Amino acid sequence: MQTSILDNRSLVAEPLSPGKPKAAGAGRTMVIGVAEDLKIEVFDRMEPLETEWRRLQRDSFTSLHQGYDWCDAWVRSHGHPLAILRGTIAGETCFILPLEIVTVRSVRIARYIASPFNNINNGLFTPTFRARCSAQVARSVAQAIVRALGGHADLVSLQNMPLDWRGERHPFAALPSVENQNHAFQLTLAADMEATIRQLNAKRRRKVYRSQCRKIEAHGGFEHVVAETDTEKAAMIDLFFRQKAVRFDAHGLPNVFRPCEIQAFFRSLLQVAPEDCDTPLQLHAIRLNGENDGKIAAIAGLSRKNDHVICQFGSIDEHLVPDTSPGELLFFLMIEKVIGEGAAIFDFGVGDQGYKRRWCTIETVQHDVLLPVSAKGRIAAAGLQLVTRTKAAIKRHPTLYAFIQRLRARAAKEPTGESEG
CATH class of the missing domain: 3.40.630.30 (Gcn5-related N-acetyltransferase (GNAT))
Structure with a gap:
């Protein structure tokens, strides 16, 4: 059974092009004017999307780490709130972004499910949508995601995303991003x-x-x-x-x-x-x-x-x-x-x-796309960008990196009052 964190209302971005107005009487439902109307919905459970999810994950562009079984195992062991985004055109699913919400130092971050152990995060997109997703469409989808998660997250963090993978450009490659300190080999x-x-x-x-x-x-x-x-x-x-x-x-x-x-x-x-x-x-x-x-x-x-x-x-x-x-x-x-x-x-x-x-x-090379949802999220995004660049600089100096790792290990053995969840 679908349960939307938007009280069962869909929310997407403003029209991209003139002559494609919002649907009359749609309330908070808006459309993106591409070739057809694109609608974004938010789910707090995986099960209603399983059939579509498994169909999309067969595409070689999709990372194993956005596969249904990988995400399901993480959700069952961690229990973080979910905010799974589905994009549809004319009723047909064109992408799924499997996100979970974790709270870090009072900031609610929507990130890919199982991010700490993922290698490559691509999301799940149909080949047709990837081919048609211009920079303008990507920006409009990003705005829609921000609006859809208003009140439920402060920041959307799409980490470890290769801008190019298996000969294809990522649909979100045109969005502002910061290079992740970790590359994949x-x-x-x-x-x-x-x-x-x-x-x-x-x-x-x-x-x-x-x-x-x-x-x-x-x-x-x-x-x-x-x-x-x-x-x-x-x-x-x-x-x-x-x-x-x-x-x-x-x-x-x-x-x-x-x-x-x-x-x-x-x-x-x-x-x-x-x-x-x-x-x-x-x-x-x-x-x-x-x-x-x-x-x-x-x-x-x-x-x-x-x-x-x-x-x-x-x-x-x-x-x-x-x-x-x-x-x-x-x-x-x-x-x-x-x-x-x-x-x-x-x-x-x-x-x-x-x-x-x-x-x-x-x-x-992988990149992080950070989409602030709230004022707190904008501050957190600036901080995360600084941290990412600092980590990249530290990793270029092996002696300093080893020293920092030893400090982390010592801190991990000490009791802490902070939690992530």
Whole structure:
């Protein structure tokens, strides 16, 4: 059942062109004068949109992180209020923006569902709407979003949005934005592993791989395994959380996987059955034989949407075969496997790290679009822009960035009275 946070009234922007007046007697319902009338509605539940949502998400332009199952798992584990925007033309859905509202320091922010763990946020748009969305239409839609969320949010924050993705310009690329401090890194996959590593330093890649295999064989060998049963999945995700906690603590970093709701989110994703080429989360690991028989040296979580594979997270046990770089070996094996399964892009996610640059051929710059809804939101937007630019500057200086991370880790271990929700 649909429940609009606008008391079941739709609200969109002023007409774009002369001769397209507001509908008479429509109350707060207004239309955008494109080729047909465009209407925006707001939903506080996902279920009424599931059929349309799953239809739109099949498009390769749409990120897995705006897929229905990904968002549903987050909503169930976090329970934030929703403000899902649907745009329709002549009754046909042309886009869905899945937003949740979180309160940070008394500012109500409407953001993409699961934003803290998303890689690329594109929203869900039909190809026709993407092709027809001019700068004028984008501005009018942005105005409509602001009006639709009046009284319910102070700021709309559309973060981690690539202006260009898979050869297409984003419909909102013309809106004012600030470059996000985190870029995303991808590897283009060729017909086989040999052709893929040829894009990199193939000679070095083969040498490193053979060396890693020889070193692990000296300890008794290994297997590349994928968790299949519920029992295997539960045991492996629990081990990942433990491995990650140890590594974060050892390096003095804040543990983003510590909150119980985050752990519940990833556990929930593991229960979603794969559909066609879509897999919300799959766990891969290096399992040792010989002297460390049955022990797990490295774990990674992969998601797949059509031909796009994303590494969501990874961990290693630094005490097992430490001279073999099991994490790097696992990447080699996973990439080789997904090539054989028809994938075209292996995505290492956001964040600039040395191993990603050694593997990747593409660096995707992402932007944040901030749409103030209230006076408080305008102040918050200015602050967020400053913070984003400051973070970008800090990340260009590794020593300073490491120091800030240590401070964050220390603060994360101390009690705090603030909450997000």
